[in-house]
Amino acid sequence: MDTNTTIATRPVVILMVEDNPTDVLIAKEGLLSAKMLSTVHVADDGMYAMDFLHRKGKYANAPRPDLILLDLNMPRMNGREVLAEVKADDNLKNIPVVILTTSKAEEDISKAYALHANCYISKPVDFNEFAKVVQTIQAFWFNVVTLPPGTNL
Amino acid sequence: MNAPAATATRPIIILMVEDNPTDVLIAKEGLLSAKLLNTLHVADDGMYAMDFLHRRGKYTDAPRPDLILLDLNMPRMNGREVLAEIKADENLKNIPVVILTTSKDEEDISKAYGLHANCYISKPVDFDEFTKVVQTIQAFWFCVVTLPPGGEI
Numbered sequence: 001m002d003t004n005t006t007i008a009t010r011p012v013v014i015l016m017v018e019d020n021p022t023d024v025l026i027a028k029e030g031l032l033s034a035k036m037l038s039t040v041h042v043a044d045d046g047m048y049a050m051d052f053l054h055r056k057g058k059y060a061n062a063p064r065p066d067l068i069l070l071d072l073n074m075p076r077m078n079g080r081e082v083l084a085e086v087k088a089d090d091n092l093k094n095i096p097v098v099i100l101t102t103s104k105a106e107e108d109i110s111k112a113y114a115l116h117a118n119c120y121i122s123k124p125v126d127f128n129e130f131a132k133v134v135q136t137i138q139a140f141w142f143n144v145v146t147l148p149p150g151t152n153l
Numbered sequence: 154m155n156a157p158a159a160t161a162t163r164p165i166i167i168l169m170v171e172d173n174p175t176d177v178l179i180a181k182e183g184l185l186s187a188k189l190l191n192t193l194h195v196a197d198d199g200m201y202a203m204d205f206l207h208r209r210g211k212y213t214d215a216p217r218p219d220l221i222l223l224d225l226n227m228p229r230m231n232g233r234e235v236l237a238e239i240k241a242d243e244n245l246k247n248i249p250v251v252i253l254t255t256s257k258d259e260e261d262i263s264k265a266y267g268l269h270a271n272c273y274i275s276k277p278v279d280f281d282e283f284t285k286v287v288q289t290i291q292a293f294w295f296c297v298v299t300l301p302p303g304g305e306i
Binding site: 087093094104106110116119120121122133136140146147149 | 240243246247249257259262263266267269271272273274275286289290293294297298299300301302
């Protein structure tokens with residue numbers, strides 16, 4: 001998948017919102033082993049994700065992510081709530097949100113699209129498959145798609 | 154890009170909204186040469202697209218598309234208007250909309266994401282590149298992504 005467009009001249013910034021440390025590790029490995037220069041930030045739950053996006057608390061210097069990978073089931077504030085907040089916020093709604101979850105519940109899938117998730121991807125259980133999916137997400141969103149402009153660095 | 158999820162048990166239905174016959178031809182070739190079983194419907198402009206989606210006029214028997222490929226600049230009703238209508242319609246907003254256009258205008262890109270386009274892709278001018286992009290779109294959206302349920306046949 002080596003198509004044109006959106007040539008990144010700086011590391012792409014990915015915010016991964018995920019409470020499972022194993023999944024974070026696999027995803028990070030997948031993302032960082034790709035040829036693309038990328039920075040992966042991790043928020044352990046929805047509250048941290050919103051703090052990151054609003055540059056609150058320990059995230060005062062957080063960059064604006066180019067892409068958000070969002071788990072659905074997390075403590076404190078779940079992915080549905082994060083998605084709803086991001087997509088209702090005029091400053092944030094342009095950031096593509098990829099739902100990445102083990103849930104295959106039809107209601108979750110349907111609700112996520114209705115809340116304007118940019119796409120919904122089921123996490124494969126197999127580690128290698130999962131790493132591959134993460135790389136495919138990265139390749140598609142950063143090599144094929146034209147991302148929204150206005151990312152202030 | 155042979156990841157899991159969303160295994161199609163029936164042909165995947167794509168609605169391409171595009172007024173340029175050459176682009177339609179290239180896209181058709183790209184889509185149908187892939188190993189995936191799919192049906193491609195074409196609407197020449199935004200008005201026809203809305204008729205198709207609402208099963209009006211000559212489209213009374215139209216199926217619900219699994220994915221919409223939407224050009225921006227078209228006569229009668231442009232892609233921005235189509236996108237706004239789809240994403241404001243409770244019955245249609247779940248359908249992923251991929252903007253596929255020659256425009257690289259920052260305002261177009263930004264507005265499309267603001268109107269909840271699922272992704273924005275610039276059409277390569279080169280024919281082979283364009284075919285490849287169409288195949289990549291197909292592979293990502295139908296082999297990696299889990300599409301919303303409820304597309305009644």
